[in-house]
Amino acid sequence: METDVKFWEESYINKKTGWDLGTISPPIMSIINQLNDKNLHILIPGAGNAYEAEYLFKHGFCNTYVVDVSETALNNFAKRCPDFPKKQILHQDFFELKMKFDLILEQTFFCAIPPAQRTNYAAQMASLLSSGNKLQGVLFDFPLTENGPPYGGSKEEYIRYFTPYFKINQLKKSDISHPLRANKELFIKFTRL
Ligand SMILES: C[S@@+](CC[C@H](N)C(=O)[O-])C[C@H]1O[C@@H](n2cnc3c(N)ncnc32)[C@H](O)[C@@H]1O
Numbered sequence: 001m002e003t004d005v006k007f008w009e010e011s012y013i014n015k016k017t018g019w020d021l022g023t024i025s026p027p028i029m030s031i032i033n034q035l036n037d038k039n040l041h042i043l044i045p046g047a048g049n050a051y052e053a054e055y056l057f058k059h060g061f062c063n064t065y066v067v068d069v070s071e072t073a074l075n076n077f078a079k080r081c082p083d084f085p086k087k088q089i090l091h092q093d094f095f096e097l098k099m100k101f102d103l104i105l106e107q108t109f110f111c112a113i114p115p116a117q118r119t120n121y122a123a124q125m126a127s128l129l130s131s132g133n134k135l136q137g138v139l140f141d142f143p144l145t146e147n148g149p150p151y152g153g154s155k156e157e158y159i160r161y162f163t164p165y166f167k168i169n170q171l172k173k174s175d176i177s178h179p180l181r182a183n184k185e186l187f188i189k190f191t192r193l
Pocket residue numbers: 003008009019020021045046047048049050067068069070073092093094095107108109112113149
């Protein structure tokens with residue numbers, strides 16, 4: 001299935017970005033604040049304006065990568081954070097990425113892809129992580145509808161997609177979500193088998 005690059009690009013050009021918090025979210029900040037190794041290779045897929053990458057960079061994490069299909073979103077990020085290494089800003093489709101990371105941070109990316117791609121998402125996440133490395137972040141917890149993005153999801157569904165590749169360390173309601181997402185997010189910590 002083709003990614004609707006035009007839809008995402010136009011959303012950023014026309015500033016129709018209801019998902020954009022304008023700052024790093026509390027759950028992702030909390031994950032980052034618990035990291036000690038500043039050399040970790042970290043990926044933020046579907047990073048958009050990439051406030052999380054900006055936060056990481058400002059806190060000394062030098063191997064953060066962002067990937068997004070929207071050039072406008074990535075340019076916004078590069079302008080805000082001009083010293084961030086350009087080679088770590090990947091303008092390409094997440095599903096075509098072939099690299100390895102120590103940690104991948106998920107936020108409002110899974111919910112952005114069409115549900116038919118969810119199996120591929122889990123497999124691609126698995127291929128980007130070596131055994132023992134982690135996928136962490138937040139996934140939405142509201143019923144799946146035909147219309148999206150965002151497309152909803154549930155704990156049961158996530159267990160189904162991820163257990164073939166990951167040990168589920170945490171999959172629980174987030175109690176530190178941004179107020180706009182309160183009670184709608186699950187905090188996740190999955191370890192690659
Ligand atoms: C709902 S937005 C979330 C952006 C960001 N994570 C945030 O919290 O603001 C989804 C993002 O995923 C990007 N995207 C969608 N499909 C993609 C794909 N297949 N590969 C890379 N990026 C993709 C879009 O361009 C958009 O920036």
